[in-house]
Amino acid sequence: HEFCAMLLLLSLAAFVLQTLVVFAGNSRLFGLLKPGSGWYTNVEMSIRYASLVTPAKWAFAIWGIIYSWEIVAMVYLVLSPTVATPGSLVLWLSANAFQALWAPLFATERLVLSAVALAGIAASLVALGFLLPNTTLLDYLCFAAPVWLHAGWTVAASLVNVNLVAAYSARASAAAQLSLAYASAFAAVLFGLCVIYAGPPLQPLPLVAALAWALAA
Known part of the structure; x- marks a missing residue:
């Protein structure tokens, strides 16, 4: 019981x-660093680095939905710890740790390391989605669904980051980048289908929605 309580507190603190x-x-x-300091916002990074699969700017509005929904999930976790x-809480800690690593890595143009961190977020959240108990609709809407949505978006973001690394590699030709872009789109569709097939019935739909959102953008 004490271990579970500690994990719960750590999960909230990590988020x-x-x-x-x-x-x-x-x-x-928070504005302490000035432009030109070597630290870039996400919008600036999307301008500085682009690939054939970089989503349109409007696609990133999904982060607002993800964070708002995960705040609801954290409140629900406190009210209903079961x-x-x-x-699953250990995997939640892992996802948050990778996300905390990703932010400064991406902001300081460490594309390879940020791609690794993004993959860590995605892997942790997908595994977490599979571990969550299949209980009530309220449990799903207030906790599992935002996890699946976040998982889907970070899977898509991981593929984008891989393309960014290739695009800014001196060894990647235009033909290679185009091939990777097509392969990434195919991988996103295939991954979504595999998760739908292997996962709990209907639960991974937010993951598929996030992948579809990314592909549309």
């Missing part, structure tokens, strides 16, 4: 800390 780190990374440490198992 708050990761949110602060992400917002700090996307605002040059919605998550100890194993």
Whole structure:
């Protein structure tokens, strides 16, 4: 019981800390760093680095939905701790740790390392989605669904980051980048189908929606 309570507190703290780190990374440490300091916002990075699969700017509005919904999930977790198992909370901690690492890595143009961190977020959240108990509709809407949405978007973002690394590699020709772009779109569709097939019935639909959103953008 004490271990579960500790995991619950750590999960809440990790979410708050990761949110602060992400917002700090996307605002040059809340404006403390000036333009030209080597620290870039997400919008600036999308201008500096683009690939054949970089989504349109409007697509990133999904982050607002993800964070708002995950705030609801954290409140629901406090009110109904049985919605998550100890194993799923460990994966939640892992996802938040990777996200906290991703923000400064991406903001400082470390594309390869940020791609690794994004893949870590996606892997943690997909595994978490599979571990969550299949209980009530309220549990799903208030906790599982935002996890699946976040998972889907970070899977798409991971593929974009891989394309960014290739686009700014001196060894990647235009033909190679085009091939990778097509392969990434195919991989996103295939991954969504595999998760739908292997996952709990209907639960991964937000993941598929996030992938579709990214492909449309």
